[in-house]
Amino acid sequence: MSSTGALPQTLKSITTTKIRELSKQRVLFDRKKKQIVADATAAQDLRAKARILLDGLSSLKGYPKDPLDQDDMDLDLPSYYRNEDGTGLNTHGMGQLFQADHTNIRRFLLQARYDASISDNMVREWISKLENELQFLELKHEHASFYTKLVTEWLSNLDESTSSPEIAGASFEKVGRVEMHEQRAIWEELVFTPGDHVDKDSIRAYLDNLFTKSKLSRQALELLRGDMHKLGSELATQGEWLDEKSLEWVSDALMNSDMLSDEKTNILKEFMRNKEVHQEVADVLNMRLASLESWNWGNDGIPVEMRRQLNGKYRVFMDADLLDSLMLQYLGTTWAVKFRSTASKFFRSLAWTPVQEDIPEEYREKRKYFTQDTEPDQIQGINGERTSRYQSDYFMSQLPETVMEGSRNYDDDSKSKNALETKHSLLHLLITESIIQKELRGEFTAIRSDYQWFSPGLSHATILTVLGYFGVPEVWLNFFKVFLEAPLKFVQDGPSASTRVRKRGVPMSHTLSDFFGEAVLFCMDYAVNQDTHGGILYRLHDDFWFWGTEETCNRAWLGMTSFASVMGLQFNMEKTGAVRMGSAALTKNTILPQGDIRWGFLVLDAEKGRFIIDQAQVDQHIEELDRQLSSCRSVFAWVQAWNGYFGRFFTNNFARPAMCFGRDHIDMAISTLSRIEKTLFSKTSDGASQGKGGVTDYLRSIMVERFGVRDVPEGFFYYPVELGGLGLLNPFVRLLAMRENIKQTPQKRLHRAVVADEEDYLHTKQEFKSSRHSTLPYGEKATSSMTLEEFMMYPETFSSNWLEAYLDLRHVPEELSVSPTASFSKHQSGLESRRSTKASPISSRWELMTPYWRWVAELYHEEMVRTYGSLAAVNREFMPLGVIKTLQQDRFRWQG
Structure with missing residues (x-):
């Protein structure tokens, strides 16, 4: 948790004030409860005792007393149920008895004065309920006190962490693990040395060969260049760039990124609340944009810090001036949106080879004649779905479609259609494709890779050469060069940190960086499409996947290798691999990369045809989770760490279930989560096993040790904070809720499509025979009906049943809802x-x-x-x- 010192102090002050008020309430409650119990004990009979308890509870809970008889005409509370200032207790609605229960008991007590059917046993039951209600109210006060202690503990330790030099990162020598130092050394070696291995002329020659080899590609290139040049010219000459409305979306996008420190985030929020300041900020930004040619970072050096991700990797973030960050967010988003738009035009042009089967014209004519379908090419088959899904989810997916959308966080898991869901969908797509293609072609080959240190290692010469080739004006290339060559200094090195100028790579979380990366990688997308005659390179930033036959994959890999060599990039061999499923393994002399296909904790098992969890990798993260939990010094911080790591990180890296994964995947994930929990909590401090343990048992022991609180129910841990719970996440629930909605195996679902096609054939054949055509409207080549074998050909183009199966297999099962009791x-x-x-x-x-x-x-x-x-x-x-x-x-x- 990272906060500025002022925020914890402010929150601590608020909490202290609330605790003080709660303490007053508790003293008042105890005094009133004592009085009520004393009066009830001194009552002359059962009915009087019940009446005293009822009156006391009604006043404590703020319920009115109905004037059902002469004794109830005075609705004012007795004096001993009041505060000194005449106010009542703040306990409205607390307890198990509602206002209707109070009213009914009051009525029944009145009836008991006259009606002998109201027995003493009935009155005793009411008394028991009322006495229990007093106990519930007392327990809620105790729980409130306990809860505020939990919050105070959280704030106190948060306050200490912000003032601790070691946690704040003031001393680099004392902070950080070995891997952080190792990764920093590699990062510095990349970032502060230029990419001399990149040749600009070779890049231009490569791009010429790619984009100008046909009339169609040259035409599409010129349109792309025109759009980029036009934007650059307009941006450089417009009179006003930002008004209050545009500043809002810029600010929102910036706060959704990972760039700002918590302190700068709070400052920006204050800017946005104050309309006068809001306008002043817009005016200053417009002044900076008007003199963009003279803009620079300054000479003091931009502070940078290393942040550890849960996957063990460290990322380096800049802490730039807030106004510069706003200006760069505006420019980055503007360029990113335009490039996505114009690249999408290129994708839709005839220069881009579509996904299609090589279908003889004779077959098309015959199918038209047999099915009497005048527009068979309009059918949305699997190939059509592949194209539309690729464009909507994977093509230029790192860039926003509109300025209002803002930045797209590669690791974001909070938005309705976020990057994490897109990653999971890609895994679903891969397994679905493997099922379909093994059925049709007997084999399925897949490649997965990414680039080694892509963001810090990308050559500035590569970026600027590609952008220049795409028509970006010189004035903007000069500005982008200044942006890239930022002076940096590590905050971990303290006040004496040296300033060094970046010579390679792009800064993390900047939308301009996303634009640069996508512009370069767009060239690889198109190269693979051309080399494979319509193949799709599925890519999320620099994480890319390709599949098909082994022959097609060979061509794709050659294209990727050629691109990487020219652009000065290297493959990350730890995340590079290829797998062949179906008739045989990869041939011995294959050019495809060696290694497994992995994602998260998953590894693709070629023999089983599905992803399995790498339990050895899970074991490493169990140790890491234990380390992270041990560093938490408050219960609430512990819960945050548990929710982030166990509740989200593990399950996210097992991938969301889908129909193509089957129930086996969910069972595997559930079993692994159970093993993680048992491993963490079933050992004593010396490592010896002590049997079954769990997260709630562990938290109970902490609460006894720190607060002396015992016997809290399970629901306290899992219920939301709004109801006085801890909000602990239970990932078992969602997985089990999905499990019941997977009702058949993937293979069975595909078999249904095959059977449905056969039924369609019989129906079409019957229609064909009954129509008794006297002419051949589709040409002389179509002279007869089709056989079943002929009709079943090219299902990826013509079969709606296969398309339905394709969509169903990728479907994420709905979570089953339990029934209300x-x-x-x-x-x-x-x-x-x-x-x-x-x-x-x-x-x-x-x-x-x-x-x-x-x-x-x-x-x-x-x-x-x-x-x-x-x-x-x-x-x-x-x-x-x-x-x-x-x-x-x-x-x-x-x-x-």
Whole structure:
């Protein structure tokens, strides 16, 4: 967790104030409860005792008393139920008895004065409920006190971390692991030495050979150049660049990136809240844009820091001036959107070879005649779906489509259609394609690779030569050169850090960097398309995949190798590999790269035809998770680390389930998660096994040790913070909820498509015979009906049944929703009047809850109700919920 010192202090002050008020409430509650119990104990009979308890509870909870008889005409609370200032307790809606329960008991007690059918046993039951209600209210006060202690612990340790030199990174010699120092050394060697191995003339010659070899490609190139030159000219001459509205989307995009420190993020938020400052910022940025030719980074050096990612890699981020960052975000987004647009025009042009089967004209004529389909080429078959899916999800996917969309974070997992989902979809696509192509061709070959140190190692000469070739004006090439050659200094080196000028690579998280990278890699996309006569290179940034027959893959790999050599790039051999499934393994003399195809914790098993989890790699991350959890000094920080690592990182790197993976994949993921949890918590401090353990047992032991709190129910850990829980994620739930919706194997689904095609053939043949055509409208070549074998040819073009199977296999199963029980529904309705459930994932309306929260709510609700008297462990008013939400939104920084 990284925050500025001011923020924790402010939140700590808010929490302290709330604790002070809660303490007053607790003292008042204890005094009133004591009085109520004393009065009830002194009551002359059962009915009087029940009446005293009821009156006391009604006043504590703020419920009105109905004037059902003469004794109830005075609705004012007794004096001993008031504060000194005349106010009541802030306990409205707490407990298990709702306002209707209070009203009904009051009515029944009135009836008991006259009706002998109201027995003493019935009154005793009411008394028992009312006494239990007092206990629930007391427990909620205790839980509120415990909860604020958890938040205070969180804030105290956060405050210490921001002032600690070691954690703040003031001393490089004392901070960081061996791998951080190793990666920094490599990074510096790349970034501060120019890419002398790149020859500009060779790049231009390569691009000429690629883009000018046909009339169609030359025409498409000229359109692309015209668009880029036009944007450059317009940007350089327009009078005003940014107004208040455009500054809003620029600011949003910048805050969604990883560039800004928390301090600068808070400053920018304040800028955006103040309209006068907002306008001043826009004016200053326009002044900078007007004098862009003289812009530079300055000589002081831009601070940079290394941040550890969960995959063990370190990335280097710049902490530039806020106004410069806003200006660069505006320019980056503008150029990125334009390049994506004009590259998409190129993709849609005739210069780009489409995905298609080589179908003889004679066959097309015969199929038209047999099916009486006048426009068979309009069928959206698998090939059509391949093209449209590639364009929408993978082509230029790193760049935004509109300026309002802002930046696209390569690792983002928070948006509705985010990069993480696109990565998972690619894995689903690969396995689906393997199933389809093995059925059609008997073999399936796949390549996966990326470039070694692409962002820090990309040559500036390569970038500027490619952009110049695409028509970017000289004035902008000069500006981009200044942007790339930033003076940098490491904050870990302290005040005496030396400043060095970047000579290679692009800065992390800048949209301009995304634009540069995509412009260069666009050339590889097109080269592979041309070399393979319509093949698709699926690419997410510099992570790329290709599949098909081994022969086609050979051509694709030669194209990639040639591109890399000219552009000064090297393949990352740790992430490079090829696999062949089907009739045989890769031939011995293959030119394809050796190695496994891996992604996340998954490795592609050629024999099984599916991804399996690399358990040895998981073991390494179990150790890392243990290390990260051990560094957390508060329960809430521990929960954040657990949710990020166990709840999201592991499951994300097992990939989302899909129909093509089958149930086996979900079972494998669930078993692995179970093993991770048992490995973490089933050992004692000396490493000896102590049997079954779990995350909640461990947290219970921490709570006993630090706070003396025992016997908290399971639901406390998993229920949301809005209901007084910790919000611990349970990844088992989502996986199990999906499992039930995978009802057949992938092979069975494809078999259904084959059977459906046979049925379509019989139906079409019957129609053909009954029509008794007297003419041949599609030419002399179409002289007869088709055989079943002929009809089943080219299913990737003509078969709608295969297309449906193709889509179904890639489908992510819906999460099954559990059914609401009568018990849960009863207590859920009690949330309706509680302000504590505002925006809570567990709400008073079942239809508004997600399948995950329905499952969690139902699973743990009985113990929650038994313990706290309701689904909420404490009312919202008794918690510093705003402080918790603020801290949860802060970026969590992993140790190391």
